[in-house]
Amino acid sequence: MQLIRxxxxxxxxxGCHASKxxxxxxxLNKWLIEEKMDKEAKVIKTGCFGLCALGPIVVVYPEGAFYxxxxxxxxxxxxxxxxxxxRLVTRLLHDDHxxxxxxAASLSxxxxxxxxxxxxxxxCGIINPESIDEYIAFEGYSALAKALTxxxxxxxxxxxxxxxxxxxxxxGFPTGRKWQFAAGAPGDVKYVVCNADxxxxxxxxxRSVLEGDPHSxxxxxxxxxxxxxxxxxxIYIRAEYPIAVERLQIAIQQSKEYxxxxxxxxxxxxxxxLEIRLGAGAFVCGEETALLTSIEGNRGEPRPRxxxxxxxxxxxxxxxxxxVESYANVPWILQNGWEAFDKIGTATSKGxxxxxxGGKITNTGLVEVPMxxxxxxxxxxxxxxxxxxxxxxxxxxxxxxxGCIPASLIDTPIDYESLTAIGSMMGSGGLIVMDEDNxxxxxxxxxxxxxxxxxxxxxxxxxxxxxxxxxxxDKITEGNGTMEDIELLEDLCKHIAKNSLCAxxxxxxxxxxxxxxxxRDEYEAHVREKKCPAGICKHLLTYTINDKCIGxxxxxxxxxxxxxxxxxxxxxxxxxxxxxxxxxxxxxxxFSAIEKG
Amino acid sequence: MKSIEELKKIREQTLKTINLRKEDGEDxxxxxxxxxxxxxxxxxxPVLAACLDEVSKRNLANVSVTQTGCIGVCRLEPIIEVxxxxxxxxxxVSMDEDKARRVIHEHIVNNKVVTxxxxxxxxx
Numbered sequence: 001m002q003l004i005r006x007x008x009x010x011x012x013x014x015g016c017h018a019s020k021x022x023x024x025x026x027x028l029n030k031w032l033i034e035e036k037m038d039k040e041a042k043v044i045k046t047g048c049f050g051l052c053a054l055g056p057i058v059v060v061y062p063e064g065a066f067y068x069x070x071x072x073x074x075x076x077x078x079x080x081x082x083x084x085x086x087r088l089v090t091r092l093l094h095d096d097h098x099x100x101x102x103x104a105a106s107l108s109x110x111x112x113x114x115x116x117x118x119x120x121x122x123x124c125g126i127i128n129p130e131s132i133d134e135y136i137a138f139e140g141y142s143a144l145a146k147a148l149t150x151x152x153x154x155x156x157x158x159x160x161x162x163x164x165x166x167x168x169x170x171x172g173f174p175t176g177r178k179w180q181f182a183a184g185a186p187g188d189v190k191y192v193v194c195n196a197d198x199x200x201x202x203x204x205x206x207r208s209v210l211e212g213d214p215h216s217x218x219x220x221x222x223x224x225x226x227x228x229x230x231x232x233x234x235i236y237i238r239a240e241y242p243i244a245v246e247r248l249q250i251a252i253q254q255s256k257e258y259x260x261x262x263x264x265x266x267x268x269x270x271x272x273x274l275e276i277r278l279g280a281g282a283f284v285c286g287e288e289t290a291l292l293t294s295i296e297g298n299r300g301e302p303r304p305r306x307x308x309x310x311x312x313x314x315x316x317x318x319x320x321x322x323x324v325e326s327y328a329n330v331p332w333i334l335q336n337g338w339e340a341f342d343k344i345g346t347a348t349s350k351g352x353x354x355x356x357x358g359g360k361i362t363n364t365g366l367v368e369v370p371m372x373x374x375x376x377x378x379x380x381x382x383x384x385x386x387x388x389x390x391x392x393x394x395x396x397x398x399x400x401x402x403g404c405i406p407a408s409l410i411d412t413p414i415d416y417e418s419l420t421a422i423g424s425m426m427g428s429g430g431l432i433v434m435d436e437d438n439x440x441x442x443x444x445x446x447x448x449x450x451x452x453x454x455x456x457x458x459x460x461x462x463x464x465x466x467x468x469x470x471x472x473x474d475k476i477t478e479g480n481g482t483m484e485d486i487e488l489l490e491d492l493c494k495h496i497a498k499n500s501l502c503a504x505x506x507x508x509x510x511x512x513x514x515x516x517x518x519x520r521d522e523y524e525a526h527v528r529e530k531k532c533p534a535g536i537c538k539h540l541l542t543y544t545i546n547d548k549c550i551g552x553x554x555x556x557x558x559x560x561x562x563x564x565x566x567x568x569x570x571x572x573x574x575x576x577x578x579x580x581x582x583x584x585x586x587x588x589x590x591f592s593a594i595e596k597g
Numbered sequence: 598m599k600s601i602e603e604l605k606k607i608r609e610q611t612l613k614t615i616n617l618r619k620e621d622g623e624d625x626x627x628x629x630x631x632x633x634x635x636x637x638x639x640x641x642x643p644v645l646a647a648c649l650d651e652v653s654k655r656n657l658a659n660v661s662v663t664q665t666g667c668i669g670v671c672r673l674e675p676i677i678e679v680x681x682x683x684x685x686x687x688x689x690v691s692m693d694e695d696k697a698r699r700v701i702h703e704h705i706v707n708n709k710v711v712t713x714x715x716x717x718x719x720x721x
Contacts (some may be wrong), residue, residue: 004614005649005662040649062627062661085632086664127615136604137611145601267600 006041006083009059010070011125013048013211014204014243015365016055020072021045024056027075032083041083047212049125051112053364054094059125066110067092111384112363115377117344119352120168120328121368124212129247132254135215141260143334144219148226148268156227157183160330163338164350168205169195169286169323170398170427171503172349172416178320181310182228185318190230192221193314195291195323196237196244199283200399201450202358203430206324208366209354210237210244213328214251218274220327222260223334225272228320232273236291239278248276283400283454287502288321290456301458302502323428325354345371349415359396359432360386372413375405379433390435394518398427400447400454401507403514404440423514425507439536440519441526445473447511455504462505465496469512478539481527490516531597538581541596543574549593555585613658626660626705628652631676633667639674640693647694648677651701660705673716679704688716 010016010025025043032038049057054068058078065088067078074092081087094110118124127134135141147156161176182190194217198206210217221233237245252274255261263271277295284290285300292314294300313319329351333341344351349371355378357365362384369378379385379392386392394404397414403424405412412418416426434443448470457463472489475481493509500506516523525531532540545555551569563579566572574585574594586594630636630645641664648662668676673690677697680686687710689700696714703711712718 005645007615040645062663085666086629087666133607133611134615136607137615139608141604142608145604149601 004040004042005062007061008041008043008078008083009046009061009125010043011047011049011055011057012045012129012243013052013055013208014241015048015052016057017243019055021056021070023072024058024070024075027072028058028079031075031079035079035084037079037083041079044128045130046127047124047129048121048208048366050116050121050208050366050368051094051363052366053362057125058092063088065089066094068094112365112367112382115373115382116368117352117370118368119332119341119344120209120216120325120354121212121366122332123216124208127213129212129214130250132215132251132258135213139335140215140331141219141258143331144223144260145266147223147334148266148270153183153227153229156223156334159334159338160227163333163341164345164348165326165329165333165341166349166416167322168325168329168353168428170401170425172426175322175326178310178322179224179227181308182230182318182320185311187318189232189315189317190228191314191317191319192225192228192230192233193292193295193309193319193321194221194233194235194327195286195288195321196235196241197279197286197291198238198241198324198428199281199286199454200401200428200430202356202432203399203428204356205354205366205429207241207244209324209328210241211247214244214247215255216328216331217248217324218251218255218261220330221274222265222272223330224320224322224327226270228318230320231271232275234275234277234295234314236277236279236285236295238281238285240281245276245278252276282456283450284456284502284504287504289502292319292321301456302504304501325429346413346415348417353414353426353429355397355429355431357383357431357433360390360435360438361433362387369414371415374411374413376410378414378431379410383433386433386435390437393434393436393438394440395434396424396432396443396447396511397430398425398507398510399430399432400450401425401503401510402427402430403510404434404443404518406518408518423510423517425510437534437536439477439532439534440515440522441473441477441532442534442536444511444515445470445477448473448508451504451508455508459499459501459505461496461499462501462508465492465500466505466508468492469496469509473512476523476526477532477537479526479530479537481523483524483527486516486520486523486527535596541581542576543579543581543585543594543596545572545574545593546595547571547593548591550591552591554588554590555594558584558588560584613653613656625682626657627680628660628662628701628705629678629680630662630664631666631668631674631678632664635667635671636674636676639671641675643694644675644677644692644697647697648701651698655701655706657701657705670716676716681705681708689714690716 028043056070058067058070081089157179165175166172279285282300285294287302290300290302309319309321352368354368367382392407394406396404451466452470455462472485493513497509549571556564561578561580563575632641652660675692676690678688703709
């Protein structure tokens with residue numbers, strides 16, 4: 001066997017795939033054959049590296065050279081220069097904006113990776129997710145082997161308990177306690193279920209784990225099955241994640257072939273099987289009771305708790321239900337010991353958390369940081385701040401169930417308790433960054449709009465309440481709001497939070513409550529002055545032309561509503577009755593002659 | 598059915614093929630082959646192939662083989678340089694397949710520099 005001296009890793013996560021990484025792979029393979037390098041170098045597709053904004057991403061080992069924005073046509077130069085001649089293709093190296101002007105040649109050199117600690121994402125971007133052998137090479141399935149052959153179920157639960165791992169799906173319930181309840185519940189038939197129904201707008205942590213390291217989930221679920229006494233598991237995943245579903249299917253197939261799933265695993269007589277259940281993408285199906293109802297084949301609607309799933313879950317049997325990221329931590333904890341996990345993070349929040357960075361941020365992508373890392377580190381250092389030098393205004397964590405964190409609290413450590421204390425929540429890990437150009441009333445309205453769409457309609461507070469809230473927010477953004485409306489809004493928030501059946505309704509008011517708490521002045525500006533300070537709410541905007549206008553007619557020509565008139569070389573005017581506030585004139589004007597306010 | 602032994606075997610086998618993706622450890626040895634036009638013309642390609650073959654045959658897990666451009670002494674090509682952490686870089690010149698194998702055997706495995714093949718002995 002000839003040794004392969006170079007590995008070309010190409011990200012095949014959804015982000016990079018969308019920017020044609022599959023064509024990059026094809027092209028690289030073509031050029032390797034052309035240059036007769038196909039015996040010395042090989043192309044491997046991997047999971048998400050996290051820097052989705054820079055995709056498609058290619059990393060060449062052993063140098064660890066980190067190429068960004070690689071186009072299919074760049075394959076030729078990578079093969080001819082880097083692989084044949086061993087010269088880095090500087091043009092494609094990721095520019096880390098270093099003050100020295102140096103470009104980062106290696107992945108771990110970048111600001112983006114320096115503060116990160118990857119546990120759940122440990123194999124993402126390193127192994128080929130479609131190769132079980134590579135997972136095994138990186139210690140995969142050794143935790144399962146040890147658990148089944150050397151440890152008692154109680155010992156495993158004890159380790160998980162002591163590690164301090166808490167649910168990564170949002171609520172942060174101690175995972176070990178869940179395992180304890182499920183193990184202690186009476187009954188012969190039990191189930192292990194994974195919640196891979198990631199529904200928050202802007203969140204893609206679980207998808208990336210599934211796409212980049214599916215075997216870690218399978219291993220963890222099998223261990224969980226052994227620990228709680230279940231022989232059957234289900235992975236509930238939305239059909240909108242086709243790549244993740246495909247890799248899961250491949251992983252389950254390989255795992256069965258290797259005997260890590262099926263009868264008599266590792267010759268211990270323990271039996272465990274896994275099946276995938278596809279969801280149609282309803283947000284409410286991420287709620288645990290609705291999810292279980294959906295697996296049973298019924299309409300995805302929640303039911304009151306208790307009884308909790310650990311006692312009476314899927315098909316009425318005791319069920320352990322955790323999300324993807326929680327499971328992905330389990331093999332690591334068993335390999336490295338609970339003490340190692342316990343050392344990371346804060347007093348009550350242990351380990352790491354993955355965040356999907358989105359919105360007004362330079363490095364859109366996926367990051368995993370120790371609990372207790374400040375929002376400042378995540379946004380400014382890792383995320384590279386807001387693009388275009390704009391000022392950071394707020395960050396929304398927890399998606400439509402969470403709240404915003406204003407710039408004044410940017411030094412808040414990210415852990416379960418600190419976020420709850422300031423009116424936000426950890427949530428599943430979506431982190432949407434907003435800059436000075438975002439209107440907070442509009443943001444709240446956007447999230448409410450989402451909740452209204454996604455409310456299943458079973459209980460009245462959520463079905464009618466969120467709709468009413470959204471109407472009030474519409475009224476305010478259109479300039480028709482009154483101060484009483486703000487009070488009514490607050491009142492509704494309290495009722496909906498208190499009386500809704502499930503977490504969807506209970507948390508739906510959070511975006512409104514937190515924006516009211518930190519940006520009440522913006523609400524009042526909309527109501528009292530009929531102004532949108534950020535210049536977003538169209539109904540409250542008027543466009544005018546100032547004296548800088550030289551009469552170039554560019555604005556008049558670009559206006560789709562023919563609202564601008566004026567003679568050449570004379571100042572133009574906008575007819576507010578015709579103006580549709582599309583901003584086209586402002587984008588076009590080279591003389592800063594158009595103002596909005 | 599897989600036993601723990603089998604699991605270990607798969608791990609060791611696969612590790613060999615993916616070792617170069619692990620972040621370079623403190624003890625990683627690098628063999629760099631000059632592969633510019635001059636190097637290739639002088640026969641660097643079979644030398645590189647021999648290095649790869651020897652490293653894989655001997656199961657040298659912490660050794661990576663890479664290439665580089667022209668170092669400037671084209672008349673002494675093929676050139677390979679060996680970087681052992683904590684030691685000074687050693688440059689070997691006028692390599693061929695057998696000499697390359699000897700370098701790996703004596704220098705990397707037995708940690709004894711092959712003085713007569715270095716640039717000091719042959720070159721100047």
